[in-house]
Amino acid sequence: MTTPSTPLLELSTLWIQVTGTWCNLTCTHCLNSSGPHNPWLKSLDTEMVTRYIKEGADLGIKEIYYTGGEPFLHKDMLLLIAHALEVVPTTVLTNGILITDQVADHLAALAQNSPYSLQIRISIDDVDPDKNDRIRGKGAFAKAVRALELLHNRGLLPILTATEILRDELPEGRGMYEQFRDLLLGLGITKPRVKIMPVLPTGRMEREGGPLLTPEMLQGFDFSLLQCSETRVVAEGGVYACPILAGLPGARLSAKSLKEALKPCDLYHTACVVCYETGMTCKN
Amino acid sequence: MSREGKEYRRIAVFGGIYNNYLALEATLEETRRRGVEALFCLGDMGAFGPNPDRVFPLLEHGKVLAIQGNYDQSLATGLDNCQCGYTDPRDNHFARLSYEYTFKKTSPENKTWLGQLPTHRRVRLGQYRLLMCHGSPRRMNEFLWESTSPNCLLEKFCRDFESDVLLFTHTGIKWHRALDGDRHVVNVGTIGRPENDGQVNVWYTILTAADGLQVEFIPVHYDCETLTQEMEHEDLPVEFIETIQTGWWTTCLEILPSKERARGKF
Ligand SMILES: [Fe+2]
Numbered sequence: 001m002t003t004p005s006t007p008l009l010e011l012s013t014l015w016i017q018v019t020g021t022w023c024n025l026t027c028t029h030c031l032n033s034s035g036p037h038n039p040w041l042k043s044l045d046t047e048m049v050t051r052y053i054k055e056g057a058d059l060g061i062k063e064i065y066y067t068g069g070e071p072f073l074h075k076d077m078l079l080l081i082a083h084a085l086e087v088v089p090t091t092v093l094t095n096g097i098l099i100t101d102q103v104a105d106h107l108a109a110l111a112q113n114s115p116y117s118l119q120i121r122i123s124i125d126d127v128d129p130d131k132n133d134r135i136r137g138k139g140a141f142a143k144a145v146r147a148l149e150l151l152h153n154r155g156l157l158p159i160l161t162a163t164e165i166l167r168d169e170l171p172e173g174r175g176m177y178e179q180f181r182d183l184l185l186g187l188g189i190t191k192p193r194v195k196i197m198p199v200l201p202t203g204r205m206e207r208e209g210g211p212l213l214t215p216e217m218l219q220g221f222d223f224s225l226l227q228c229s230e231t232r233v234v235a236e237g238g239v240y241a242c243p244i245l246a247g248l249p250g251a252r253l254s255a256k257s258l259k260e261a262l263k264p265c266d267l268y269h270t271a272c273v274v275c276y277e278t279g280m281t282c283k284n
Numbered sequence: 285m286s287r288e289g290k291e292y293r294r295i296a297v298f299g300g301i302y303n304n305y306l307a308l309e310a311t312l313e314e315t316r317r318r319g320v321e322a323l324f325c326l327g328d329m330g331a332f333g334p335n336p337d338r339v340f341p342l343l344e345h346g347k348v349l350a351i352q353g354n355y356d357q358s359l360a361t362g363l364d365n366c367q368c369g370y371t372d373p374r375d376n377h378f379a380r381l382s383y384e385y386t387f388k389k390t391s392p393e394n395k396t397w398l399g400q401l402p403t404h405r406r407v408r409l410g411q412y413r414l415l416m417c418h419g420s421p422r423r424m425n426e427f428l429w430e431s432t433s434p435n436c437l438l439e440k441f442c443r444d445f446e447s448d449v450l451l452f453t454h455t456g457i458k459w460h461r462a463l464d465g466d467r468h469v470v471n472v473g474t475i476g477r478p479e480n481d482g483q484v485n486v487w488y489t490i491l492t493a494a495d496g497l498q499v500e501f502i503p504v505h506y507d508c509e510t511l512t513q514e515m516e517h518e519d520l521p522v523e524f525i526e527t528i529q530t531g532w533w534t535t536c537l538e539i540l541p542s543k544e545r546a547r548g549k550f
Contacts, residue, residue, distance in 0.1 A: 010422065012437075060440030063432065088434040089541065117431040117541035157542040177373050191545060193538065194372075224423075281371070 004215045005264040006241075009229045012063070013283060014056040014088075014258070015243045017235035018080060019043045019069035025095055025137045029125075029165045031244055033203040034069045041236045041247040043069075046076040050083055052234045055258045057087040065091045065283070067243060072098035078106050085114035091284055093161065095140060096122040096147025104147075108154035119284055121161040121195065122147050127183045131166055145187065152189045159193040159284060160184060198278055200244050202271050210270030217276070218267070226272075227281045232261050241265030242275075243282045288408035292321045295409060296502075297416070298488035299326035299353070299453025302476025303333030303386060305342060307486050310506035311475050312346045318490060318502075324405065326453040326472060327353025327418040329398065330386035331366070332378075332524040332535075333476060334514040340394045352401040353418040353454065354425040358383070359390055360399030369425035372538035379536060381521055406447070410493020412468075415447035419454040428452055428471060430459040431543035442467045449497065451489075456480070456533075457544060458487050460499045468497055475504060478531040480540075480548040484508050485531075 020041030023034035033040065053064065064084045071077055071092050084090040099107075099120075111118040122144050126132040129141035151158040160180055170176055177194055184192035201210050223229045228241045235246040238254050239261035245251035250268045254260035267276075274280065296315045301308050315323060325348050330336045343350060352360075354367040366383040370376050403424060405416040420426035421441050441450055442463065450469045457480065458473030473479060473487040485503045492498040508528050515525045523534040532549040533540075540548070 057434070057436040060437050062434065062437045087436055089432040111542070115431065116434060117429075117543045119542050155546050157545055175373075191550065193545075 002215055003266045003268045004213050004218045005266050006223050006226050006228045007264050008262050009224055011056075011059055011061055011232060011258065011262060012230040013065065013227070014052070014061045014063070015065045015067060015231065015233040015246070015282075016044065016049055016052065017041065017068060017233060017243070017246050018049060018066050018071050018077070019073050020236050021069050021247070022073055023068060023070040023095075024073060024097055025070070025140055027125075027136045027204075029135060029163060029199055029205055031200045031203040031205065032247065039069065041069075043074055044234065044236065046080060049080050049234070052258065053083055053087060059258060061088060063089045063091065065093065065243070067093040070095055070098070072103065078103070078110070081107070081118065082110055085110055085116055085118060089116040089118070091119040091121060093121045093123070094147070095136070096144040097140070099147035099150055101150060104150035104154055104156070107151070108156055111156060118156070119159060120151055120156060121159045121284070122151075123161050124180070125162055126166045126169070127179050131169060135165055148184070148189060149187060152187075157191055157193060159195050161195045161197065163197050163199050165199050195284065197282070198274055198280055200271050200274055202244055202269070207270070211273050212270060213267045213272050213276055225279050226267075226275055227283065228265050228267075228275075232258055234258075244271050245269055288406045288413050291408040291410075292493075293410060294320050294490065294492045295322050295324060295407070296320040296488060296490050297324045297326065297451055297472045298475045299418070299472050300328045300331070300456060300474025300476045301325065301339050302328060302331035302474065303336045303339060304476040304486075304506075304511060305333070305335065305338035306511050307475045307504060307506040308339060308342050311486075311488050311504050312342065314502065314504050315488075320490060323348045324416060325350040326416055326451065327351050327401070328355040328453065328474070328476070329353070330355045330359060330390060331476060332382035332520065333511065334518040334520060336386050336390045337394055340397065349405065350401050351405050351416055351418060352398065352403050352424070355383070355386070356398040356401060357424065359387060359395050367425050368536070369419075369427065370536065370539050375536045375538045378521065378523065382524065385518070385520065409449070409491055409497070412448040412493055412497055413446065414449045414451060414491075415445050416451045418452060420452060421445045421450060425454065427455050427539065428469075429455050429457065429541050429544055430461070430471070432541045433469070435461075435463060438469045439463055439467070441469075449491070451491075458489065458501050460501075466496065468499065470499055473501065477527060477533075480533040480537070480544075481531060482549065483531045484529070
């Protein structure tokens with residue numbers, strides 16, 4: 001069977017998987033199997049990240065997202081955020097564990113000094129601490145909540161990001177989105193921001209023999225609905241087509257530059273079906 | 285004649301009427317005292333205000349040169365949503381309410397009129413090549429907020445679309461930035477909804493080619509009380525009415541980036 005592909009319509013979003021799959025948690029549903037020991041994708045060095053930020057700006061990108069792993073494990077993370085914010089609006093996806101008072105102060109100063117928005121996304125998977133920690137690890141809920149409060153207190157308006165992993169276990173009645181909103185309001189976060197993502201069949205949720213996209217399914221399809229039509233990801237090994245498949249050989253488009261990765265990408269993975277069906281985006 | 289067509293020295297540009305025909309009337313009145321040569325509207329005639337059909341005769345009578353916004357395109361093509369480009373469920377909930385109302389209340393003739401509007405317009409203002417669009421030159425419903433529109437992207441737009449000044453709306457909050465080489469980008473704001481600063485007035489923009497480019501944002505005060513009464517009469521959501529009365533956005537604000545969101549009340 002022929003594998004369909006997505007044209008690159010524009011390069012707008014640049015993801016940087018700055019700590020590879022190195023993380024201080026081992027969430028059971030992690031889409032790239034991140035964890036503390038022997039990460040299968042290594043961190044990027046500061047010089048390389050800086051070079052890709054420059055290349056992205058030269059190509060006229062709109063925004064940068066830092067992800068991992070856990071980005072704040074990178075020794076130069078605050079510096080890298082500062083570099084990105086010099087040229088484009090920037091988002092960081094984090095579990096919040098390393099966001100101390102001091103880090104929050106520093107982030108607030110960076111946000112203040114840039115003309116562009118800095119958005120911090122904090123992951124939580126359930127409004128109940130025990131259920132959340134069963135998925136994300138002991139103490140993860142309390143630390144994420146602390147990060148949300150520290151950022152809110154400094155006017156940084158964090159975005160709570162949840163997956164649908166525990167959707168079926170949420171108390172009956174109000175929807176998932178409303179329950180997370182209530183959680184934030186209960187914490188005194190008066191501008192509650194919530195983003196919900198589907199669970200992706202990759203990493204620790206990878207299954208053999210899932211469905212694949214066919215060329216027929218993409219006849220007449222509006223490719224702008226797929227984020228790989230406007231996104232590229234820098235991770236160890238080069239430039240990849242999408243943040244979910246970063247690091248996988250099938251998603252790699254170049255070993256060395258964004259410019260070389262400005263070409264169509266194969267929709268070869270069963271995770272591509274999720275994007276196709278839900279129209280979801282990893283963006284804010 | 286150049287691709288830019290007619291040449292002007294001084295023009296008024298506004299966006300996002302959102303059915304607020306009283307604000308449109310006040311804006312047209314305001315521009316009369318300003319010596320502008322032409323009026324341009326960057327689209328989204330409909331949205332959360334009352335009685336959409338009252339907007340169209342004013343546009344015609346005022347000789348407003350309009351382009352299509354996402355709302356206009358949706359109405360004209362019979363789509364079941366406004367294509368505002370929201371991603372959050374709360375934003376989408378309120379967007380649906382206003383779109384369904386506007387769809388039902390806009391006459392077939394006016395929908396047809398919206399369908400024949402161009403999506404872009406080029407004019408010359410003094411030595412400047414202006415490009416007008418609704419969201420961004422590349423996508424009708426792209427949000428160009430001040431804090432999420434980096435210079436590298438805006439410079440690329442000016443290069444790719446061969447223009448010196450880009451004019452757009454769609455977000456609801458005005459801003460202007462000068463780029464290197466005397467190029468400019470201007471979000472002209474909207475006249476249909478106050479801009480989330482606790483003031484009930486709305487804004488439009490006057491551009492003048494004099495010694496360089498002058499960009500002036502002009503506040504417009506209109507009869508909010510009558511608008512409110514009509515919104516109540518039309519059973520529009522109280523959240524919409526509250527925005528008109530207070531100047532604070534109460535709906536469709538999850539889309540705001542952190543800097544813009546931080547400035548509002550909600
Ligand atoms: Fe719009």
